[in-house]
Amino acid sequence: MVEDRLEEIFNSFKSSQIYINREILLPDYVPDELPHRDKQIIELATILAPALSGSKPPNVFIYGLTGTGKTAVTKYVLRRLSKKAGGRVLAAYVNCRSSNTNYRVLAELSSAVGRPVPFTGLSTAEVLRRFVQGLEKQGRIMMAVLDEVDWLVKSSGDSVLYHLTRLNSELTRSRLSVIGITNDLRFMEYIDPRIKSGLGEEELVFPPYTNKELEDILRKRAELAFKPGVLEEGVIPLCAAIAAKQNGDCRLALDLLLKAADIAERERVGKVTEDHVRRAQRELEKNLIVDAVKTMPLHVKLILVSVYLLEKSDSLKNITTGEIYNSYREICKKIGVGEVTQRRVSEILSELDMLGIINARVVSLGRYGRTKIIKLAVSEKSLVEGLKSDPSFYSLIDPLLNMLS
Ligand SMILES: Nc1ncnc2c1ncn2[C@@H]1O[C@H](COP(=O)(O)OP(=O)(O)OP(=O)(O)O)[C@@H](O)[C@H]1O
Ligand SMILES: [Mg+2]
Known part of the structure; x- marks a missing residue:
């Protein structure tokens, strides 16, 4: 019976297995103590x-x-x-x-x-x-x-x-x-x-926080937020280490801890593990990609669509900048927008490479000079989700994507 099942779910969530006060981990909460500041x-x-x-x-x-x-x-x-x-x-x-x-x-x-x-x-x-x-x-x-x-x-x-x-x-x-x-x-x-x-x-x-400082900060906040003993030993060090690599970003460290604990709570396992932190990290990274793609200018999005369509049409083939440019021009024609120059397309590809959205590798073509081989560096799913979250853009290219899927 669905009724019984609902009752069971609601009851099991009435009291948290791991939190004393989840709010303490939220980004807007101003703690009474700010260690290392x-x-x-x-x-x-x-x-x-x-x-x-x-x-x-x-x-x-x-x-x-x-x-x-x-x-x-x-x-x-x-x-x-x-x-x-x-x-x-x-x-x-x-x-x-x-x-x-x-x-x-x-x-x-x-x-x-x-x-x-x-x-x-x-x-x-x-x-x-x-x-x-x-x-x-x-x-x-x-x-x-x-x-x-x-x-x-x-x-x-x-x-x-x-x-x-x-x-x-x-x-x-x-x-x-x-x-x-x-x-x-x-x-x-x-x-x-x-x-x-x-x-x-x-x-x-x-200055950015060091690994050790982030650990201290997290411990202080975790003491107030969690029931005793629910965090596996490696959890805080792992959150701190990941955030220390990202320019010592304390918000990221707290986000990871909160998200990991939320996953554990949802699964009703009563303990937060390092594996939860790694899953939280993947989820946050995916959100970052979706957000980054969502806010990109029109032509950058169109170039991403070109790369995506080329990869979809033949996943084993090496995609060159020339092919991307041609495909991009075709798309522009189909949806009736003016195109940017080939030079600009190359610049955009370099920027996307730097952002880690695509991978560009320079290869020699012997006496024909050199070209770049391009690959998506993010999952297709995150990319499409990012494109979809800008509805006006997505309605433009939806027919093109549908042709393939
Ligand atoms: N020393 C600290 N002790 C406890 N919590 C901290 C400390 N420093 C930062 N935080 C927490 O980390 C999060 C990010 O901090 P804050 O919002 O002050 O960063 P910011 O420098 O303003 O970043 P941005 O430039 O992105 O606005 C907040 O949730 C804040 O409460
Ligand atoms: Mg701020």
């Missing part, structure tokens, strides 16, 4: 502390690779500073990846100073004006965190950053400090030198 915590707190005596702290620019604790440390310090300041300091946090236009960033800051503005409809200049008015009325020191600020600049330019970093000359009763955070290490190269000097009054670098 004492130096950065103290530095940031020292830079911002003048706010406690009423003077404006310098603007701060924080950078470091992904998953090195920039967001966690900043939130941690601001939380404590705001508490200590007891109302004299106003901290606002904006994630510029989700609020990636000048308008939306200003709208969020404006609502943080008690001046909410409509979603659209006003000019950016008007929202800025309301924000300044609201801030003046507060008579406080405001710290505005612009996290992942590169997303704002790439999609909307740097004018808001320019205004915000030199707003103090317009203020009489309040002060504004901007804390900009990015994992784009080239960010400072492509912004205007005037913003660079304004934002980078103080700079903080977050």
Whole structure:
């Protein structure tokens, strides 16, 4: 009976076999302790502390690779500073990846100073004006965190950053400090030198975590998240080792641990093993490929489709760049889009090779010169899934793929 089976499933999941508190492993959770970030915590707190005596702290620019604790440390310090300041300091946090236009960033800051503005409809200049008015009325020191600020600049330019970093000359009763955070290490190269000097009054670098540091961090969080003894001994070291290879990314380490534990929980085995971690790793890698393919520009996708179709039509044959170019041109004709040059196609193939989506091997053709032999380096399944997750693109090429399958 399906009813009985359901009852059984629901009952067995009513209490977790392995978690005490799964939330502790989620990406947004800010833990009470951030091991191996004492130096950065103290530095940031020292830079911002003048706010406690009423003077404006310098603007701060924080950078470091992904998953090195920039967001966690900043939130941690601001939380404590705001508490200590007891109302004299106003901290606002904006994630510029989700609020990636000048308008939306200003709208969020404006609502943080008690001046909410409509979603659209006003000019950016008007929202800025309301924000300044609201801030003046507060008579406080405001710290505005612009996290992942590169997303704002790439999609909307740097004018808001320019205004915000030199707003103090317009203020009489309040002060504004901007804390900009990015994992784009080239960010400072492509912004205007005037913003660079304004934002980078103080700079903080977050180095990648080492293998050992990641292990410590995971152990601390695992102690609170899991029931005692459910992690097999090698589990944490393996998660840490995999993440240490990926530029010391703590988010990846936590993701692996969470995903591995979720697999174990689903299987009701009561123990998380190294095998679970390896399966979690494969799953995460697949998601990364799907995401990477999904967000690629049109012609890059079309070239991938060409490689895919050529491989499908004869899996043993060596595919050359020339063949890919021809097949790509045919596809462009069939779906009625203009094509890019052969030179550009070669460049795209090199980029895809670097990303590890395809494998390119140079072979000599004797007196005919040299060519590249191309192979897909990811599973067909992940590739197709990635292409499918962009519906407008997929409807374009769906008929072509269907011809084969
Ligand atoms: N020292 C630490 N102790 C405990 N958890 C940490 C530590 N550093 C980072 N984390 C955790 O790792 C994850 C990633 O950290 P965080 O979001 O701060 O990275 P980030 O540097 O902001 O990365 P990105 O550039 O991708 O935004 C978060 O879940 C965070 O809680
Ligand atoms: Mg971050």
